[in-house]
Structure formats: C-alpha cells, structure tokens
Amino acid sequence: VPSELELIQTFVRATGAAPLVPAGPGDDAAVLAPSGASCVTVDALVEGVHFRRATASLEDIGHKALAVNLSDLAAMGARPRWCLVALGLPRGFRRSEARAMGRGLGGLARAAGVKVVGGNVTRAPGLSLTVTVGGEAPDTGLLLRSGARVGDALWVSGTLGDARLGLLLLESRGNGPGGLLRRHPRLARGTMGRQRRPTARVALGQALAGLATACIDLSDGLAQDAARLAMASRAQLHIRLGELPTSRALSAAIPEPGARNRFAAMGGEDYELLFTAPPDVATQVLRRGRRARVQVRKIGEVVWGRGTVLVDERGRPVRGVHGFQHFTR
Amino acid sequence: VPSELELIQTFVRATGAAPLVPAGPGDDAAVLAPSGASCVTVDALVEGVHFRRATASLEDIGHKALAVNLSDLAAMGARPRWCLVALGLPRGFRRSEARAMGRGLGGLARAAGVKVVGGNVTRAPGLSLTVTVGGEAPDTGLLLRSGARVGDALWVSGTLGDARLGLLLLESRGNGPGGLLRRHPRLARGTMGRQRRPTARVALGQALAGLATACIDLSDGLAQDAARLAMASRAQLHIRLGELPTSRALSAAIPEPGARNRFAAMGGEDYELLFTAPPDVATQVLRRGRRARVQVRKIGEVVWGRGTVLVDERGRPVRGVHGFQHFTR
Numbered sequence: 001v002p003s004e005l006e007l008i009q010t011f012v013r014a015t016g017a018a019p020l021v022p023a024g025p026g027d028d029a030a031v032l033a034p035s036g037a038s039c040v041t042v043d044a045l046v047e048g049v050h051f052r053r054a055t056a057s058l059e060d061i062g063h064k065a066l067a068v069n070l071s072d073l074a075a076m077g078a079r080p081r082w083c084l085v086a087l088g089l090p091r092g093f094r095r096s097e098a099r100a101m102g103r104g105l106g107g108l109a110r111a112a113g114v115k116v117v118g119g120n121v122t123r124a125p126g127l128s129l130t131v132t133v134g135g136e137a138p139d140t141g142l143l144l145r146s147g148a149r150v151g152d153a154l155w156v157s158g159t160l161g162d163a164r165l166g167l168l169l170l171e172s173r174g175n176g177p178g179g180l181l182r183r184h185p186r187l188a189r190g191t192m193g194r195q196r197r198p199t200a201r202v203a204l205g206q207a208l209a210g211l212a213t214a215c216i217d218l219s220d221g222l223a224q225d226a227a228r229l230a231m232a233s234r235a236q237l238h239i240r241l242g243e244l245p246t247s248r249a250l251s252a253a254i255p256e257p258g259a260r261n262r263f264a265a266m267g268g269e270d271y272e273l274l275f276t277a278p279p280d281v282a283t284q285v286l287r288r289g290r291r292a293r294v295q296v297r298k299i300g301e302v303v304w305g306r307g308t309v310l311v312d313e314r315g316r317p318v319r320g321v322h323g324f325q326h327f328t329r
Numbered sequence: 330v331p332s333e334l335e336l337i338q339t340f341v342r343a344t345g346a347a348p349l350v351p352a353g354p355g356d357d358a359a360v361l362a363p364s365g366a367s368c369v370t371v372d373a374l375v376e377g378v379h380f381r382r383a384t385a386s387l388e389d390i391g392h393k394a395l396a397v398n399l400s401d402l403a404a405m406g407a408r409p410r411w412c413l414v415a416l417g418l419p420r421g422f423r424r425s426e427a428r429a430m431g432r433g434l435g436g437l438a439r440a441a442g443v444k445v446v447g448g449n450v451t452r453a454p455g456l457s458l459t460v461t462v463g464g465e466a467p468d469t470g471l472l473l474r475s476g477a478r479v480g481d482a483l484w485v486s487g488t489l490g491d492a493r494l495g496l497l498l499l500e501s502r503g504n505g506p507g508g509l510l511r512r513h514p515r516l517a518r519g520t521m522g523r524q525r526r527p528t529a530r531v532a533l534g535q536a537l538a539g540l541a542t543a544c545i546d547l548s549d550g551l552a553q554d555a556a557r558l559a560m561a562s563r564a565q566l567h568i569r570l571g572e573l574p575t576s577r578a579l580s581a582a583i584p585e586p587g588a589r590n591r592f593a594a595m596g597g598e599d600y601e602l603l604f605t606a607p608p609d610v611a612t613q614v615l616r617r618g619r620r621a622r623v624q625v626r627k628i629g630e631v632v633w634g635r636g637t638v639l640v641d642e643r644g645r646p647v648r649g650v651h652g653f654q655h656f657t658r
Contacts, residue, residue, distance in 0.1 A: 028404035029370035041358035042413040049452045075357035084371040123378045125454040132461040
C-alpha cells in the first residue's frame with residue numbers, strides 16, 4: 001500500500017512545484033505566500049453519487065473534482081492558485097489508479113495555474129475525491145450572488161443542457177434521445193465529454209470582475225441556480241427560455257424548441273456562468289466574452305420582485321421547470 | 330432533507346460570524362481578508378475507519394474532525410483562523426444529527442478562534458467529515474519538520490499513550506488492560522475522552538515558533554512520527570523510552586515500566602507536539618510550556634545519522650517498536 005505522502009506527491013508532481021514560502025507537502029501543513037483577499041471553496045466527488053467507474057475514467061474523475069471547484073472560484077471572479085486533495089480510497093485501490101486521477105487533476109491544474117500544495121489520504125468505503133481550492137479575489141470587485149439590481153441584463157455563458165444530455169447518453173448505454181449516438185456520433189461524444197470533463201469558466205469570471213454585478217455558476221441547472229441568485233439579490237429574474245443558448249447536439253437530440261429549451265433550463269453540471277450587468281455595458285460584456293473565448297448571451301432581465309419567472313417562446317410564463325419559484329409581491 | 334446551505338449554516342452558527350471581507354457561506358466561495366503567509370491543511374474522519382457511532386457521539390466526531398486539523402496547524406506554529414466543512418452523509422441522516430456534529434465542531438472552533446466560512450454537503454455511503462483549516466503562519470519562524478540540528482534537545486508535550494489506551498477500552502467494552510475501568514473508573518474515562526476528543530496543542534505551537542527548530546504533531550505514534558521528523562531533518566533522533574511522559578491512567582493499566590513505555594511510544598492519536606530546540610534554551614522551553622498550560626519534557630537528542638534510535642530504561646537499543654528505523658551511516 002503506498003503511503004499518504006507518496007500518493008499526495010503523485011498529485012503534486014502532476015502540477016509542478018508550488019508557490020510556497022518554505023514548506024511543501026510532506027510537512028504538517030502547506031504554507032502559502034502572503035496574499036490579498038482570497039477565496040476558498042471545497043467540493044467532493046463521491047463514487048456512486050457523482051460518478052460511476054463504468055462511465056468515467058479515473059482521469060475524468062480527477063479532472064472533474066478540480067473543475068467543479070474552479071467553477072466556484074470563477075463565479076467569484078477569483079484567480080485560482082492552490083488546492084488540497086483529500087482522497088478516500090476503497091480497499092485494493094492501486095497506486096497506478098491514484099496516478100491516473102493525478103494526471104486528470106494535474107492536466108487541468110497546469111492549464112489553470114493551480115498547484116497542489118498538500119492533501120490527505122484515508123481508507124473509505126467508496127472512492128471519493130474532496131478538493132479544496134483557494135485563489136486570489138479580484139482587485140476590481142468580487143462577483144457575489146447578491147449584487148443584481150433591477151434593470152440589469154441577465155447573461156449566461158456557453159451552451160446549456162449538454163452535460164445533462166451527456167449523462168443520459170452515458171447512462172442509457174444506448175442511442176440516447178433522438179437516436180443521437182447513431183445519427184451524430186461526434187456531437188453525442190461531445191456532450192459525454194462535457195459531462196465527464198466540464199470546463200470551468202475561469203478566464204471569463206476574472207474578465208467579468210468589476211463589470212458584472214452578480215454571478216453564480218450553474219451546477220444544479222439554470223432554473224435552480226437562477227432562483228439562488230434571485231434570492232441572494234432580493235430581486236426577480238425574468239428569463240426567456242427562447243433565448244437560452246443550446247448546442248447543435250441538443251438541437252439534434254431534441255428538435256422541438258420548446259422541449260429543448262425546457263431541457264436546457266433544467267440541465268445540471270453545465271458549469272457555465274449566469275451573471276447580471278447594467279444594460280449599458282452590453283458591448284463590453286460581449287467583448288470580454290470574446291477575449292475569454294466563450295460565447296455569452298443575454299437571456300433576460302432583473303426585475304422588481306422575488307424568485308424567477310421563466311417565459312416560453314411566446315412570452316407565456318412556464319411552470320413545471322424545477323427550481324421555478326414565483327414570489328412576486 | 331435539509332439543503333446544503335441549511336446544513337452548512339448549522340456549522341456556521343456554531344462558530345458565529347466569520348472575519349470575511351464581504352461574502353459568507355451561501356455564495357460560490359468564501360472570501361478571506363488579506364493576510365500574511367498562511368498555512369492550510371485538510372484531514373478527513375470516515376465512519377468505520379476513524380470512528381464508530383457505537384463508541385463516539387456525533388459531538389465527539391465534530392470535535393475530533395477539527396481537532397486533528399488544528400493539531401497540524403499547531404505543529405507549524407500557526408494561528409488557526411478559518412475552516413471549510415465537507416460532509417458526506419449517508420441516506421437518512423437527519424438535520425438534528427448534523428446539528429450535533431456542528432455543536433461538537435463549533436465548541437472547539439470557538440475556543441480556538443476558528444470560524445466556519447463555508448462547506449459542502451454530499452450523499453455518501455458512510456458518514457464522513459473532511460475539514461480544511463487555514464491560519465496565520467507565525468511571524469517568528471515556521472515550525473517545520475526539517476529544522477532539527479545535531480545537538481538539539483528533543484522534547485514532547487503532554488503524556489503519550491492515553492488515546493491508544495482509551496481506544497482499547499472503548500473497543501473492548503470490558504475492563505481494559507489491568508482491569509482499569511473497574512479499579513480506576515475516572516482515570517479510564519479520561520483516556521476514553523482523549524481518544525474521542527483530543528486536545529490540539531495550538532497555544533504551545535504558537536509559543537514555540539521562533540524557539541523550537543523543528544516540530545511535528547503525534548498522530549501515528551511517537552516512534553513513527555519521530556522517524557518522519559528525523560527523515561525531514563536528515564538527522565537521527567535518540568529517544569530514551571524511560572523519559573517518556575505517561576499518565577497515571579497508563580501506569581495503572583500497565584504497571585511494568587518497560588512495557589508501559591513501549592506502549593506509549595507506539596501510541597497513536599496522541600496529538601501532542603514532538604519538537605527540537607537548542608540545548609541552551611531549555612529554560613525558555615519550559616517557561617513557554619507553562620504559559621501554554623501544558624507540560625513539556627525532554628526525551629532525547631538530535632544526533633548525527635538517520636532515522637531513530639530508541640533506548641530502554643538501561644540505555645539498550647530497543648527493537649520491535651513500530652516505526653523504528655535505524656539508518657546510521
């Protein structure tokens with residue numbers, strides 16, 4: 001059985017040496033250089049709850065455990081810098097398997113400028129990976145959930161619903177909605193890739209700091225996360241489902257626009273950013289999106305009230321979309 | 330089922346409001362005020378591996394999950410400030426149970442000046458509590474494992490072996506070694522308390538910063554952790570088992586000194602500090618121990634070589650103590 005230090009060093013090597021004052025992994029705690037305001041977050045991936053070994057490789061799991069945390073920092077506008085990796089390993093887990101997780105996490109960490117500074121290894125009933133990520137808060141203003149103001153425009157990055165579609169494909173082991181895998185194998189594999197290896201919008205989050213008024217990352221689906229942003233901002237979000245950005249894959253799988261947009265609004269694990277900004281900075285928002293190489297799209301407005309109102313392609317309020325709440329007063 | 334935010338708020342309330350710049354739990358990440366060099370560490374407690382519900386209350390588990398992390402920061406000489414709490418909850422886990430863990434963690438956190446700044450909740454096959462703790466690195470010099478120099482004295486805090494004895498008592502459900510529970514119920518309960526609610530030597534660690542040359546906390550037993558400090562310092566630790574500080578409880582359970590000291594050296598979960606300091610600062614070490622209200626005791630020296638040499642009450646090298654390594658060159 002490899003020792004804790006050996007296993008953690010596997011992850012450390014995958015990201016290179018850390019920006020530590022004097023002490024790295026192998027001491028009782030990691031030491032971080034002095035910093036301005038910082039952001040910290042923790043998220044866990046648990047076998048049988050967040051992934052199954054049948055449909056996700058160990059590299060995928062390592063990647064995703066970091067990505068979901070990077071997404072949280074992106075939603076703050078923060079620059080991720082370091083992480084701690086806590087592994088729960090079932091009996092018989094091999095060092096080569098830990099190395100595979102380290103490769104997946106390390107590849108993303110290098111791309112994001114994140115160093116593994118330490119960790120913990122314990123026996124556990126099932127495989128789990130709990131990652132703590134820290135980073136620099138933006139100088140130009142944090143992106144909180146609570147900053148949306150009446151009159152702001154509501155924006156979202158990327159496309160919605162792909163990861164949910166990918167999960168359906170992975171779990172069905174069949175063809176998926178609309179015979180997608182048979183008709184459009186490349187598109188289908190793309191959605192499975194988004195499910196297994198999500199992209200955190202780290203560059204976009206940093207670019208939006210100081211410009212956007214509020215931000216949240218979409219982990220539980222637009223409808224539910226929009227309700228959280230609305231609640232934190234004590235405002236109402238008016239969302240036009242017809243404006244939701246969706247992929248060619250989702251169009252191929254669900255040709256009917258109304259059904260497709262509902263599916264996209266109830267996605268999950270999109271790891272896109274939902275944010276608000278004053279209406280007069282739309283041009284700048286679009287420019288910063290281009291600079292961060294991600295499409296951003298206006299999908300609604302912040303209005304007086306509470307909760308969210310989702311309207312369909314003809315402007316009629318929609319019910320039955322999970323997370324939908326309507327607390328207008 | 331209580332929501333993630335509600336559950337984490339349970340822990341937050343147990344410590345009071347956090348020293349955050351503007352954002353608390355409930356946003357995508359916690360925000361920490363600017364700081365000097367800092368220390369971060371993570372440790373997990375897993376049901377069936379680190380505790381059993383039959384012998385530890387939920388309050389105990391909450392306390393211990395924080396204590397083991399505070400011990401790591403103590404070993405760096407750091408001042409703990411914040412923590413993130415990642416909960417893995419089995420099906421059917423109730424909010425009242427989460428509150429009980431929050432009380433245990435919160436009581437210790439308040440005493441140590443630590444605030445819960447955020448966390449994560451997920452379904453898991455068994456109960457687990459993964460805590461990340463951060464704190465201020467000492468201005469006066471970090472306590473690393475690697476700083477021991479030939480000629481330094483070797484010191485340890487508190488008493489050794491009690492938590493191991495407590496575990497035996499808890500697991501035996503009987504009388505324990507030497508009929509301890511029957512003959513000395515108060516002493517026996519004390520050792521069970523040390524097993525369930527360890528004390529991290531946070532004040533002592535801070536007091537030793539700038540004075541001690543190296544430090545490690547004893548989680549896996551003196552013999553094994555001493556070998557780690559020796560390896561990091563590229564030196565040899567010469568340890569006199571006859572000098573190990575042991576409690577009245579351990580004396581009552583194991584009257585024979587040789588056996589008692591071997592037991593103490595192979596303890597585990599002592600969460601005492603093992604540290605080195607130049608021989609001419611012995612008086613100051615004793616004074617700082619008194620100020621931190623914990624006994625400190627000289628148990629050996631740092632000598633030329635590698636690994637550890639443990640000698641018995643007559644000065645003869647001892648074998649068969651776990652963690653013993655003898656790489657003299």
